[in-house]
Amino acid sequence: MKTNIIKGIAVAVLAGGFFACKPDNAGKNGGSEIAGDAAQKVYVAPGKHDEFYNIVSGGFNGQLSVVGLPSGRVFRIIPVFSQFAENGWGYSEETKPMLNTSHGFVPWDDSHHVALSTTNGEHDGRWAFINGNNTPRIARVSLSTFRTDEIIELPNSGGNHSSPFITANTEYAVAGTRFSVPPDANADVPISSFKQNFKGYISFVSIDKTTGHMGVKFQLKTPGVSFDLARAGKGKSDGWFFFSCYNTEQAASLLEVNASQKDKDFILAVNWKKAEEYLAQGKGKKEAAKYAHNVYDEKTHSANSTILTEVMTLDPKECPGMLYFMPCPKSPHGCDVDPTGSYIVGSGKLAAVIPVFSFDKMQKAIASKTFDGDFDGIPVLKYDAVLHGEVKKPGLGPLHTEFDGQGNAITSFFVSSELVKWNIEKLEVLDRVPTYYSVGHLCIPGGPTAKPHGKYVIAYNKITKDRYLPTGPELTQSAQLYDISGDKMKLLLDFPTIGEPHYAEAIPASLVEKNTKKIFKLEENNHPYVAKGEKETKVVRKGNEVHVYMTSIRSHFTPDNIEGVKMGDEVFFHVTNLEQDWDVPHGFAVRGAQNAEILIMPGETSTLRWKPTKVGVTPMYCTDFCSALHQEMQGYVRVSSAGSNVPLTWGTGKTPTAEAEKKTASAKPKLNTPKVAMK
Numbered sequence: 001m002k003t004n005i006i007k008g009i010a011v012a013v014l015a016g017g018f019f020a021c022k023p024d025n026a027g028k029n030g031g032s033e034i035a036g037d038a039a040q041k042v043y044v045a046p047g048k049h050d051e052f053y054n055i056v057s058g059g060f061n062g063q064l065s066v067v068g069l070p071s072g073r074v075f076r077i078i079p080v081f082s083q084f085a086e087n088g089w090g091y092s093e094e095t096k097p098m099l100n101t102s103h104g105f106v107p108w109d110d111s112h113h114v115a116l117s118t119t120n121g122e123h124d125g126r127w128a129f130i131n132g133n134n135t136p137r138i139a140r141v142s143l144s145t146f147r148t149d150e151i152i153e154l155p156n157s158g159g160n161h162s163s164p165f166i167t168a169n170t171e172y173a174v175a176g177t178r179f180s181v182p183p184d185a186n187a188d189v190p191i192s193s194f195k196q197n198f199k200g201y202i203s204f205v206s207i208d209k210t211t212g213h214m215g216v217k218f219q220l221k222t223p224g225v226s227f228d229l230a231r232a233g234k235g236k237s238d239g240w241f242f243f244s245c246y247n248t249e250q251a252a253s254l255l256e257v258n259a260s261q262k263d264k265d266f267i268l269a270v271n272w273k274k275a276e277e278y279l280a281q282g283k284g285k286k287e288a289a290k291y292a293h294n295v296y297d298e299k300t301h302s303a304n305s306t307i308l309t310e311v312m313t314l315d316p317k318e319c320p321g322m323l324y325f326m327p328c329p330k331s332p333h334g335c336d337v338d339p340t341g342s343y344i345v346g347s348g349k350l351a352a353v354i355p356v357f358s359f360d361k362m363q364k365a366i367a368s369k370t371f372d373g374d375f376d377g378i379p380v381l382k383y384d385a386v387l388h389g390e391v392k393k394p395g396l397g398p399l400h401t402e403f404d405g406q407g408n409a410i411t412s413f414f415v416s417s418e419l420v421k422w423n424i425e426k427l428e429v430l431d432r433v434p435t436y437y438s439v440g441h442l443c444i445p446g447g448p449t450a451k452p453h454g455k456y457v458i459a460y461n462k463i464t465k466d467r468y469l470p471t472g473p474e475l476t477q478s479a480q481l482y483d484i485s486g487d488k489m490k491l492l493l494d495f496p497t498i499g500e501p502h503y504a505e506a507i508p509a510s511l512v513e514k515n516t517k518k519i520f521k522l523e524e525n526n527h528p529y530v531a532k533g534e535k536e537t538k539v540v541r542k543g544n545e546v547h548v549y550m551t552s553i554r555s556h557f558t559p560d561n562i563e564g565v566k567m568g569d570e571v572f573f574h575v576t577n578l579e580q581d582w583d584v585p586h587g588f589a590v591r592g593a594q595n596a597e598i599l600i601m602p603g604e605t606s607t608l609r610w611k612p613t614k615v616g617v618t619p620m621y622c623t624d625f626c627s628a629l630h631q632e633m634q635g636y637v638r639v640s641s642a643g644s645n646v647p648l649t650w651g652t653g654k655t656p657t658a659e660a661e662k663k664t665a666s667a668k669p670k671l672n673t674p675k676v677a678m679k
Ligand code: K7E
Pocket: 112, 113, 161, 229, 333, 399, 400, 440, 441, 501, 502, 503
């Protein structure tokens, strides 16, 4: 029976060549047909702004991208877990610590889920959170600077997939481990001891109200299962958290078969307010663990990485009433809570129905102890006792559900490649539209919040095939925008995306635009190597280290001639961009640098480390076309052999050698810099 369903799906997939598995109504109301006024609906006139920011995860590129809706225009890539040579993220000395982990420097990750901060369950436009699935981490990105401000590693975790999901007032970003693993403190155990030794840790990462700073407040040490996705309760269910789990079979090998045995897996309901009470009562235990906490400081323009060594854990066995399992058919993926907080939707990848659970019924079942036994000591609630109802024959392979704020849900179906709209109360299918092809996540602006903004749904498709000009074996990833303002969903636009988008959120531009940071104030720059004006520029030797306190302003560097660097030296170019105008970055690059360029924003200091590899004169230059004389924004470093006695000299506007000849013991070179200020 179970295998039949799997086979059935496999056959459907194979027969459809994995991509042409079109639903019956393809073409009827938006298949390859698009709405007649589609062009008008997505057209954003030159110079006009989009209505929504779409913050999109980049999947295997470890980044976020910022897209405008409805136009689908890409504005920015925000590097998070991955080095980004374009602006020096993870290459500059200041940002390298951001990618530090208990495993050392990890310059990549796999990012699936975006969570925008909320207040009272509604978007507040402050931060975006995103997960690192590979080396378990959560990052916080500022929606003012559009930069990654903080990254925290999660101990006792393997595969941070069910992450990050936030509580209604952004008290916590919560993360469940996808791979159960033995706890860090007792990790060297046989794989065959899965049932005894492997645990599914759930991390509650607290978020400071004002600064946004994160800390692992506590972890729940749950039975070894795979947590897939999650959502916080809201409204009446605020204080609860829901996680879909698969592999309740607790298999460690060939999960394709071994973790698809049971007809029902679970949704785990966590009463986190109760967890806080137990914590306050001293029920927590500190466990040894090693994990990194990296914070970027906007004033020093530098990141600090700290390795933490213990974490607070709660054992559910000692905390009755904190956890309950709700049976959920079958290998559930998405676990989504409607805007009122009354209903929890489970999407079983191999299930023929969509079960909708009722929070009220769940409370009653808990009060009346309507249990169906337990799983590793945690009560399992009776399916019928907690079920609001099932959506029958919704489609094949349901993955994720979002809400339109009008009492309806839209669910994505990977296998039957469609979006299906249904009514939450009545559980009736209202509409379906095909996607091209095989949709994964979907996004309605504000869809996971208490007040969805509605208007559009975006399908993030897994398979692209023929939708765009071909580019060899690797094709762009594909998103599709649909109008959901009427009864019927209407396809408006295809647009390519960056990396592999999994989840994305969209937020009205009005909540974000006004807070955008335009410059960093020079007077607030506390970088230890800042030069706040050309008079403060200098070159300092400390043994083999040569520190260049450099400035950039249209259109020259100070100093732009340096001599006295020797083979074996390590040169640190600390470049301060003196500009105080919006949109005037300068770049900095040196021939043969074995890292990247750096791109320095107005008022910022950034450091490029360069280890000379050859004797000779090496050019350096600005990489960002900053003025009419941008091409002139260049200079030279002379590198001499290790034993040479060329003195350390520097300057702009005079060649350092000439200076050196006239040099008195303490005099610094006189600066004579032409002022050119145009862009
Ligand atoms: Cu469905 Cu990783 Cu959220 Cu992708 S996951 S689709």
